[in-house]
Amino acid sequence: MITGWRHPARLVVLAFLAATAAGTALLMLPMSAESGRMTGFMDALFTAASGISGTGLAVVDTGSHWSTFGEVVLLVLWQVGGFGIMTLTSVLALLVSHKLGLHLQLTVKTETNTLNLGQVRAVVAGVVAISLVVEAVGAVVLALRFWLGYGEPFGRALYSGVFHSVSSFNSVGLALYPDSLVRYATDPWVCLPIVVVAVLGGLGFPVLFELLRRRRRKRWSLHTRITVPVYLGLMAFGTLVVLVVEWGRAGTLGPFGFGDKVLVGLFHGVMFGTAGFNTVDVAQLQPATMLAGDVLMFIGGGSAGTTGGIKVTTFALLAYVLLAEVRAEPSVHVMGRRISAEVQRQAVTVALLGVGVVMAATLVLLATSSFRLDDVLFETTAAFGGVGLSSGITADLSVTGQLVVIVLMFIGRVGPITLVSALALRERRRRYELPEERPIVG
Template sequence: MKWRHPGQLVVAGFAAVTAVGTMLLMLPVASTTGESTGVVPALFTAVSAVCVTGLIVVDTPTYWSGFGEGVVLGLIQIGGLGVMTLASVLALLVARRLGMRLQLSAQAETKALGLGDVRQVVGGVIRLSLAVEVVIAILLALRFGLGYGESFGRAVYLGVFHAVSAYNNAGFALYSDSLIGFATDPFICFPIMAAIVLGGLGFPVVLELLRRRRREWRGRPWSLHTRITLATYGGLLVVGTVAVTVVEWRNPATLGALELHHRLLVGLFHGVMPRTAGFNSLDVAQLEPTTLLVNDVLMFIGGGSAGTAGGIKVTTFALLAFVMLAEIRGEPTVHVLNRRLPGQVQRQALTVALLGVGTVMAGTLALLAMTSFKLDDVLFETVSAFGTVGMSTGITAKLPVAGQFVLMALMFIGRLGPVTLASALAIRDRPRRYELPEERPVVG
């Protein structure tokens, strides 16, 4: 089969890993009962893990055996790093060089700015990911062992699983209530939040931050991408934390029953989660409708580009804001932080955002048509799936099989990105050979 676009190879890679994961989860050894799991639950779990989402139709700690949990963990790691990133690493180890086609595929997955950057980006991604996961796993293992009396082996296992899940923004937990039991424990919450932020900022941003420690990088200007990502990510983090804390402050089912410092900790934790992590230390079903709507917006925006987070990405959101600001001011071109924004980037941002809105609306309408759940719950579910977040009001397992396939489609599209998926399905590029006469329709 001839691949006409590297995006096709990315889609095919994710699909292949999902298929393998589904078959492994269907094995009798993967469940605690020793019985084979049905196709739909196994497929849904595999898609959720590969797409680093965290939505589940069966309870992870009670349904899956140690083997099954290991499969889920492996799928999370592969999905977080990216199938093409792992393929690039294997090519470097075996051939010591990258072929042009594999470089293009890796570029499509890692969003590297040039082919010459792919080798450096891939190596940095692997080293950074493993380093963060190891450090977070050690911190969590120490807390599980010393603070909760877990045996050495169990503490290490819990630490590794939750570290990998957090860094990859997956949201899978080995507790039936996610992290509600640790809502007031800063030694669990802060490492989890740190891993989520590092994974959600995006590999290019974190790598640039690390490079700033080197002498040769001192004094160089920050890249526009890094400045936009850090400013927007930080701003949305503050907005989410304040909104959740203020709205839920007096809700007896959430923050209202906690002490002051615990309210602040839980509010911060749930301000971080919409970055597409999916863990919860509060019962999401008990959140106020206003909080759910705020979370919908934050989950749809997501995290940084080329990272483990989903959504349309904070850079897309910020660039659209700059485009609107320039249009309101009547400026012919868009300028961002002393740089001019190319028209192609503006069109890409608009395309990603509108395709995201259309995808979420289509999924929401489909679920509303086939279920009797409220709009708040259904919209939250579809945005969570598209943004690869994994938080739920508890309706995932109650959906009909057709509804679960809708969520699987949303997770797959959300992980790969609307533009990547669309380009993968395109047979070939069609450059315009001529321009037609210009005419301006009335807008508004």
């Protein structure tokens, strides 16, 4: 038994800080760089933080700057970050929710805030097993394509397959090519496996676990029944915006034929909420596409998954609160279940703090640079949402700006769940009740 674990949220924060420090040290080693020279502290720190948080924003070009050793360090950072975030947030979620429907024979005692060590082991084993299987399948499919379709040597194709599959599942979105995946824009055998692997990583461990265990939709937990359709709906919205806005634009979808337009549109619609690879030049996207992307990146993916953001369930709960209020219903009902006032308030808190953090960071970046709102808001929402998309300003930010982005990546990845669990696990003081008064709203 792990007892007296009063602030498990602290563990998450400390683990991420420690891993980032170790990653920074490793990446600074001369052997990590292609040039054989030491990499500067800020570049190494940024790359490590971006890797551990699975954000994938980059200040140096991945393929050309890092040696193969450096790339393996990156892979390990991504995988540790992915395992870590899924395990730790799943454990936190277990502590918070009495019942996740995980069928892990978990009898969580939230009164004492303790988890059986066996339960934690079961989560770790589940996370590792699911991650490795999905990554392996993705890696094999990609490797076969690189080998057979592009004639790459088998070893190189396999390495590339593993690299991009791990990058996808852990929502990193860094590729071995300076233009991300633009060269594969019209190849569904590369794009679609990456989409599938990235979506699986983004759905989050609790959903994946349940999907594997229970075939019948009716028996899914509320969490899964919200996450799956809303996540897919957000991706459909993203795809639609990309297609409508970029359809005839010379810099993006214009040059492609009908089918390829749809493929690229779908790829980017999905990538806003997952890994953040790109198959067109992000700097050429229209402001409308970028704004839609901002919203999708801010929301992120499923809870206890590999993306950042406020998460799909938080967004969906806010929509349900709004719907209940507009319908003048006293309770918030979602798919035959009632949502407690406590959970509603947690969702509101996560969203408000998310907006506050992103707005404050955007204001600081704007004030300390000469970039415009389109690019800066895209950068900050990408950092908060753990999406490695950038219109290209990352490397040109000042040290202050890069530190702000690092903090945002960190907050976006561990912030919401840590916050909610820290709040939910805290004992609530009973207070005397004050008389009610009603200010005018609106």
